[in-house]
Amino acid sequence: MKNKYLYINTMGCQMNVYDSSQIQNHLAPLGYKPTKELSQADLIIVNTCTIRAKAEQKAFSFLGRLAPLKKANPQLIVAMGGCVAQQEGKRVLSRMPYVDLVFGTQAIARLPKLIRRIANERCRLVDTELSLELKPEDIIAGPFPKSDTSAFITIMRGCDNYCTYCVVPYVRGRESSRRPEDIVTEIRQLTDKAVREVTLLGQNVNSYGQKEGLCTFDQLLERINDIDALERIRFTTCHPKDLSRPLMESFNRLGKLCQHIHLPVQSGSDAILKRMNRHYTRQQYLDKIVQLRQTCPDIAISSDIIAGFPGETEADFLETVSLIKEVGFDGLFAFIYSDRPNAPSVRFDGKISEQVKKQRLQTVLKIQEQVSRQKNEALVGTMQQILIDGPSRSDGVKDNSNMAIPGGTGLQWCGRTKSNKIVHFKTQIDLDSGNQILTGSLMDIMIEKALPHSLWGRQA
Numbered sequence: 001m002k003n004k005y006l007y008i009n010t011m012g013c014q015m016n017v018y019d020s021s022q023i024q025n026h027l028a029p030l031g032y033k034p035t036k037e038l039s040q041a042d043l044i045i046v047n048t049c050t051i052r053a054k055a056e057q058k059a060f061s062f063l064g065r066l067a068p069l070k071k072a073n074p075q076l077i078v079a080m081g082g083c084v085a086q087q088e089g090k091r092v093l094s095r096m097p098y099v100d101l102v103f104g105t106q107a108i109a110r111l112p113k114l115i116r117r118i119a120n121e122r123c124r125l126v127d128t129e130l131s132l133e134l135k136p137e138d139i140i141a142g143p144f145p146k147s148d149t150s151a152f153i154t155i156m157r158g159c160d161n162y163c164t165y166c167v168v169p170y171v172r173g174r175e176s177s178r179r180p181e182d183i184v185t186e187i188r189q190l191t192d193k194a195v196r197e198v199t200l201l202g203q204n205v206n207s208y209g210q211k212e213g214l215c216t217f218d219q220l221l222e223r224i225n226d227i228d229a230l231e232r233i234r235f236t237t238c239h240p241k242d243l244s245r246p247l248m249e250s251f252n253r254l255g256k257l258c259q260h261i262h263l264p265v266q267s268g269s270d271a272i273l274k275r276m277n278r279h280y281t282r283q284q285y286l287d288k289i290v291q292l293r294q295t296c297p298d299i300a301i302s303s304d305i306i307a308g309f310p311g312e313t314e315a316d317f318l319e320t321v322s323l324i325k326e327v328g329f330d331g332l333f334a335f336i337y338s339d340r341p342n343a344p345s346v347r348f349d350g351k352i353s354e355q356v357k358k359q360r361l362q363t364v365l366k367i368q369e370q371v372s373r374q375k376n377e378a379l380v381g382t383m384q385q386i387l388i389d390g391p392s393r394s395d396g397v398k399d400n401s402n403m404a405i406p407g408g409t410g411l412q413w414c415g416r417t418k419s420n421k422i423v424h425f426k427t428q429i430d431l432d433s434g435n436q437i438l439t440g441s442l443m444d445i446m447i448e449k450a451l452p453h454s455l456w457g458r459q460a
């Protein structure tokens with residue numbers, strides 16, 4: 001079979017990263033090998049995100065830049081996948097005349113058939129069918145990366161929560177979980193290679209397996225914790241309304257489970273939480289934080305905030321600010337509210353001006369920067385076990401604050417603490433031999449310096 005080259009541009013969240021690896025796995029039997037060179041590609045796939053309007057614009061602007069390539073090589077196949085494809089369907093074909101295929105979030109397993117048809121018949125196709133359940137054959141495990149230390153594993157897809165701002169239930173369909181045995185097998189295959197850490201992915205991992213009567217999420221974690229060669233388990237995302245006691249207790253019980261939870265709060269105002277359809281109050285959220293910290297005092301907690309949801313008054317916003325201060329998150333992702341087609345909030349009144357939304361975002365980010373710095377400074381002088389990802393960037397490691405790491409370039413390595421903080425450090429081991437020795441191993445590092453978004457340390 002003649003080698004053909006596949007270029008994938010992955011936009012958006014970790015789910016899309018996993019889906020892109022699935023796209024590669026499903027197309028490998030057709031002879032497609034991955035390439036990083038657009039000009040070498042026989043097939044270009046853009047795996048898109050539509051969570052906010054900006055993400056959608058990015059997808060169309062990338063596709064827009066492909067027109068000359070297609071002109072120069074009419075045999076080139078151009079495909080749009082992922083969430084924008086699911087949302088826009090055949091509209092993409094009229095908007096982008098050189099796109100050959102639009103495939104939705106659940107069409108990945110059908111890609112070989114679709115691509116074959118396009119190659120043979122030179123037709124243009126759309127497949128945005130959504131089904132109710134995730135079938136085991138939808139996912140092909142492997143071929144696995146040889147050297148990656150950390151991997152994502154989708155354990156469930158879709159979402160049944162219908163937060164009013166969110167497009168996910170419409171573009172990823174109903175919630176459906178994979179069988180535990182399939183997940184465990186896939187992780188074992190990954191640890192047979194170099195993988196030592198997995199991040200389990202789902203829109204709301206707490207409700208894993210419930211619909212299908214499989215097992216609970218904490219029971220799944222227990223099974224994964226028993227995989228010998230695995231060192232660390234992470235997961236994301238958790239809906240606060242469903243955070244259970246057994247899951248909280250797992251952080252103490254399971255040695256490999258990293259003591260970090262991402263628990264998106266979205267707003268600190270009860271009125272806004274209600275309009276968002278989040279099914280918890282500010283107090284209930286804060287109670288869960290107290291319980292979590294009582295159960296596991298060292299747990300790192302991160303969160304998401306939306307600034308300027310329709311109807312958010314200055315008083316509502318101040319409630320969010322006070323919640324952020326009260327909790328003291330270890331990390332915070334803050335977003336400007338963005339109207340999405342299909343999401344109910346597009347029809348809500350009380351829309352906030354762009355200027356006010358931006359101001360609120362800046363306020364939140366500023367407060368969080370102080371909190372993150374304090375949290376990082378509290379770690380100076382402590383010993384942290386880190387899982388080494390590999391060499392730090394060769395251009396001299398910089399923190400987002402643009403402050404150069406002490407020591408400049410050299411034998412710099414990078415890894416993460418159990419609480420998911422990035423640590424840069426130096427060793428005497430040279431990069432070539434070190435690449436094999438250090439990457440994927442655990443090392444105790446003495447933290448010497450805190451930067452706003454990362455830490456700097458030395459081998460203990």
Ligand code: 5AD
Nearest residue numbers: 165166264304305306335336337338
């Ligand atoms: N506008 C802004 N942010 C959004 N998010 C989801 N939908 C929107 C939207 N319409 C944010 C939420 C979610 C994160 C993944 O993206 O904070 O937790």
Ligand code: SF4
Nearest residue numbers: 159161162163166168
């Ligand atoms: Fe979107 Fe809410 Fe589902 Fe998260 S829980 S994916 S925010 S609908």
